[in-house]
Amino acid sequence: MSSDNTAFDSASSLEVRGVIAELIDAWGRGDADAYGAFFTEDATYTSFLxxxxxxxGDIVTSHRALFAGVLKGTRLADDVLDIRFYGPDTAVVNSRGDTYKGKPKQADQLSKTQTYTLVRRDGRWLIAAFQNTKRKKLLERFTYLFTPEARPAAER
Structure with a gap:
């Protein structure tokens, strides 16, 4: 389901995908410091809650506590929907994702939609902003039933 919408070479797209993959790996290890290292010093992070x-610092501190508590032993599933570049040093990534334990979730089971805004600093891509939204699939279905035109074009 992923498609890159870029005006730049595929190397930039691969670099951005690499950051997301390494971020997921750090989460899976429960390593808050490594996880936080993928964010800019002034990054913003909005959880699905x-x-x-x-x-x-706030991202690392909170994730250290979460990885030791309610998120201990969880892994991330992530399906990149698209990557768009706004100049050579700014990228926006939209994905579907979720946390899980045990067997990985399939793409159609992912319950959250994320937006990452990445910037390139000193030749390295970092996440400047992250937004995570919990999907309400039942409400989506009702909306599409009563207002079919509200269904995203990609889902028609």
Whole structure:
């Protein structure tokens, strides 16, 4: 389901995908410091609960506690939907994702939609902003039933 929508070479797209893959790996190891290293110092992070974190330090501290508690032993599933570049040093990634334990979830089972905004600093891509939204599939179905035109073009 992934498609890159870029005006740049595929090397930039591969680099951005690599950052997301390494971020997922750090999560799977429960390594809050490695996870946080993929964010800019002033990054913003909005969880699916609506919790707003500001700065790498806040992201690392919160994830250290989460990895030791409710998210201990979880892994991330992520399916990149698209990557768009706005100049050579800014990328926006949309994906579907979820946490899991045990067997990985399939793409159609992912319950969250994410938006990553990445910037290239000193030749390295970092996440400047992250937004995670919990999908409400039942409400989506009702909306599409009563307002079919509201269904995203990619799902028609």
């Amino acid at each position: 609506g919790t707003y974190y500001r700065g790498r």
